[in-house]
Amino acid sequence: MERYPLTEKDKELIKIGLQVLANNFDDGVYNHTVGCAVLCKNGNIYKGVNCDGIHGSCAEYITVGIAISSGEREFDTIVAVHEKHHNCVIPPCGNCRQMLFEYCPDIKVIVNDENGNLIKVKARDLLPFAWEPVIC
Numbered sequence: 001m002e003r004y005p006l007t008e009k010d011k012e013l014i015k016i017g018l019q020v021l022a023n024n025f026d027d028g029v030y031n032h033t034v035g036c037a038v039l040c041k042n043g044n045i046y047k048g049v050n051c052d053g054i055h056g057s058c059a060e061y062i063t064v065g066i067a068i069s070s071g072e073r074e075f076d077t078i079v080a081v082h083e084k085h086h087n088c089v090i091p092p093c094g095n096c097r098q099m100l101f102e103y104c105p106d107i108k109v110i111v112n113d114e115n116g117n118l119i120k121v122k123a124r125d126l127l128p129f130a131w132e133p134v135i136c
């Protein structure tokens with residue numbers, strides 16, 4: 001698994017995710033408890049928070065959906081955040097790993113490594129032997 005060091009832009013992405021969460025935080029009614037920011041290849045940045053509900057949607061899903069709805073198709077880096085997590089970064093859940101793998105397998109995901117240091121890894125490396133759609 002290839003690992004990439006964080007850039008200044010990645011640190012900015014974390015701050016943007018924390019800001020959108022701070023602006024929309026709710027741990028009572030709507031449970032907006034995770035922020036997310038995604039950097040597109042063209043430099044555009046989109047942000048979002050999770051939406052709770054009977055099935056709910058993770059912040060990564062919401063944020064990638066906002067980016068796609070705005071016409072984006074090429075993604076560079078994504079991060080999910082909450083200030084109480086180590087280095088403020090939350091790794092994507094299994095469902096989000098699958099979504100990222102299907103939409104943008106080469107997107108870099110900011111995570112904590114086994115030593116607690118922030119790194120970036122490709123979505124495809126977060127989901128070995130992933131399910132892939134079969135095109136007949």
Ligand SMILES: [Zn+2]
Binds near residue numbers: 058059092095096
């Ligand atoms: Zn998720």
